[in-house]
Amino acid sequence: MKKGKIVGLEGSFAIAEAVRMVNADVISAYPITPQTHIVERLAEMIADGELDAEFICVESEHSAMSACVGASAAGARVFTCSAGQGLELMHEVLYIPSSMRLPVVAVAANRALSGPLSVWCDHSDVMALRDIGWIQMFAENNQQAFDLTICAFRIAEDKEVLFPAMVHIDGFYLSHVIEDMVLPDDEVVADFIPEYEYPFALDPERPVSMGCYGPPFIYSEAKKAQEVAFESTKPKILETWEEFGDTFGRYYAPVESYKMEDASIALLTMGSIGETAMLAVDEMREEGKGVGLIRLRLWRPFPFTELREAVKDVELLVVLDRALSSGMGGPVCSEVKSALYDKREDMRIVGFIGGLGGRDITIEGFKYMVNRALEYPEIEEEFEIIGVRE
């Protein structure tokens, strides 16, 4: 197995390398912290002749996604990235590639939403994107950010998929941190990414109308067709991750477990915080607590089956949200509860919200969550925001 060379690379640069290796045709993006390094590096690669692609400079994220939609409809391999407020400005256009079945690939460097104005990491921006109809996955470190970006192109462009895909990386925690990682040879990545041909690519010999309006007599049918197709992307995602593992030696799964074999208590996280959670699990294990960790790698389509399987022996599930759905609680916790409703009446699920706007969550933070959750049902609140000063 060709594993490539070990390098020290910033998360943003690792993603730019992935986009170069898959030989993207069109990149359109607007700079915004903490995503900027990705597009800066890609612009540099194009200027230096390392990547033969069109870089479309635009005046906003709304235009960036619009340019991506047009380029993708013309049959190009397309990439963009954004973060926080940028994703919000891009928001209405994000529904277009998923409904038009255009395989745009994007990276989101997760950032808090204003206000107060914050450029630092949390998942507020992600949670506003739950319904956009994109395949969405979470990376935990720079290696995964690279790997999942490669996989995103192959999954999105598969003829049986043809949906846009978004890779989430935690802003700063991954985007600006230099880590050691394995960078495979260009040829191995090129072999892993097949030639891409969009079925309705721009062709004067075969004119079609795209993005037409849908009166009431057809809108429901269009949405049903989209949803059935979206739900059936799962086997291709699994197949791609399996083949990626066989080729590169690193395997991914929709739900990844750590020390769950005999765990009666499980933490559930998404994104980079999973690495701290693993350390916390190790320490709690030494203290004699039967704690394990579940990380959601795939966020959309939601991995119902894998989640139910992962928690089948769990008595207490502690869910950490890095976002707050105002007046309601943690969005991930609420979705997890929904996915497990009627399936596990004997399991307690306790939600915590933390890590907002770049606040670090430490090993002690995870220990606090587990200890607090063990007090349940004495906890009266629906959820608790941890680490807040009185």
Added chain:
Amino acid sequence: MSAKQKGWKDLELGCVVTEPGSASSTKTGEWRSERPVRDNTKCIKCGICYIYCPEACINEDEEGYFEADLYYCKGCGICAHECPSSAITMIEEEEE
């Protein structure tokens, strides 16, 4: 509503429309609550109604009169409003 309606399995990828000019099959005349009726004794065949029609659904017939195509006419009444000889009246759809 069009006569033959597609089910969700009949739709092309991403709702792409492969049939050229398919917008013309959409019966916008369904929206109408009033229709234009012309009095030929007043009509001077000037074609002002033809020029002003926002739906571009008024066509000249063999005798030189301008007739609205009720498959598309939405009943906006602009033709009646603009007619210099007041030859067009808007009639409630329920009336004969």
